[in-house]
Amino acid sequence: MPSLTRLAILDDYQGAVLQRGPWERLAGLEKTVFRDTITDQDALVARLMPFDAILAMRERTPFNRALIERLPNLKLLITTGERNRGIDAAACAERSITFCGTSSFGAPTVDVTWGLILNTMRGLAEQQANLRAGRWQQMLGAGHLGHTVEGKVLGIVGLGKLGSRVARVGAAFGMSVVAWSQNLTDEAAAAAGATRVSKAELFRMADVVSLHLILSDRSRGIVGAAELAAMKPSAVIVNTSRGPLIDQPALLAALHEGRIAGAGLDVFDAEPLPPHHPILSAPRTVLLPHLGYVSEENYRAYFETAVEVIEAFQAGSPIRVIS
CATH class of the missing domain: 3.40.50.720 (NAD(P)-binding Rossmann-like Domain)
Known part of the structure; x- marks a missing residue:
């Protein structure tokens, strides 16, 4: 024994x-x-x-x-x-x-994904801070009111177990759902209530991009400067999978230059996140300490x-x- x-x-x-x-x-x-x-x-x-x-x-x-x-x-x-x-x-x-x-x-990461989507789109964390500081219904930075998800396009990168569940919630909110991954078929996308599109189309169409890929050699940096540049200025990106899926310098540049509306991140290129990591001072971000499975x-x-x-x-x- x-x-x-x-x-x-x-x-x-x-x-x-x-x-x-x-x-x-x-x-x-x-x-x-x-x-x-x-x-x-x-x-x-x-x-x-x-x-x-x-x-x-x-x-x-x-x-x-x-x-x-x-x-x-x-x-x-x-x-x-x-x-x-x-x-x-x-x-x-x-x-x-x-x-x-x-x-x-279950799939607790789905909860965290939607928490990040809703907080990033509506600016809930910033609005709570305003309320606690005595600033009732003050608008977000640059006069933004925040956006509803209803009627928007949700782009899922990686339509597996978690991505499919995120897609179904998006549909329940009244969103149109598009999806892309390297091996995704039209049939698999339809089964999850999504429409398969090309990678370029997804980043161009989506109001919310949510990442649900396993980190591997072929997925590392799969969201780079080109993908971020293709996004609408009003769009946000959410990552609850693995930090290195997104090129960190490219994301920081897009946020600081105001080329995308925001990012909701539960995962990072370095974990635990060092106290002076540049993402901590990036604007228009909602950041969590890798709570997807917690x-x-x-x-x-x-x-x-x-x-x-x-x-x-x-x-x-x-x-x-x-x-």
């Missing part, structure tokens, strides 16, 4: 993990929670070397081959969620490290399953193994 002695719980920024799972069932396992993120690999190796089990919070700490090969005591690596592109599964297999995932709850329901699903994964490993019958 495999024996685990020490579990490292990584990147628990909110100190939420141990309150949202039946951890008391693992009474014989020493649990250490880390609430910060270490990017220096030597320092990370020194921290993780004593542990034979690690629970990673999504992609907050990537595990590439070089890191995995420097952790000789590691037997079990768990990611929250059912996949994690920041962990080298092949390297785990070669080192006889069992790599497992957890269940999740919800009470999702965390409970993550950590209840994580305990089950550890119990199954200890019993010699691993579950939810990712290959």
Whole structure:
């Protein structure tokens, strides 16, 4: 029967993990929670070397081959969620490290996407700040009143599981929905209530652009200066997928020059976001600290399953193994 002695719980920024799972069932396992993120690999190796089990919070700490090969005591690596592109599964297999995932709850990123869309279009955060400061119904910057989404065009880049759900909400708001991705078909778009268009058409037509792609070599920087230049001056872009999908300098230039109406971002090119990152001072932005998967329901699903994964490993019958 495999024996685990020490579990490292990584990147628990909110100190939420141990309150949202039946951890008391693992009474014989020493649990250490880390609430910060270490990017220096030597320092990370020194921290993780004593542990034979690690629970990673999504992609907050990537595990590439070089890191995995420097952790000789590691037997079990768990990611929250059912996949994690920041962990080298092949390297785990070669080192006889069992790599497992957890269940999740619903699609909380859809909620955050629409929160960003509505706040960016209507300027709700700025209006709340005006109200608290005694400025009742003061208009937004440059005299803007804000825009409704009804009657507008929603452009979905990546019409998969999340993109399709975002599209259906858009239709319920009375929006016309267009979509593009590299492999999207007319039939798949129609099934989600959208019309397939070219990439160039989407950025030219959309009043709201929402990104729902997996980050890969072919999607990195898929929104660049040309795409942003094609957008209407009144249009906004929302990204709840991965920061590097958008070319950062191009986005900053478009915002500072007023060439687009705004950006709602839950993801960034550097996370956690450094305190002096230029996006923090960019105008017409609504920024969130990568909350797409952060919800009470999702965390409970993550950590209840994580305990089950550890119990199954200890019993010699691993579950939810990712290959």
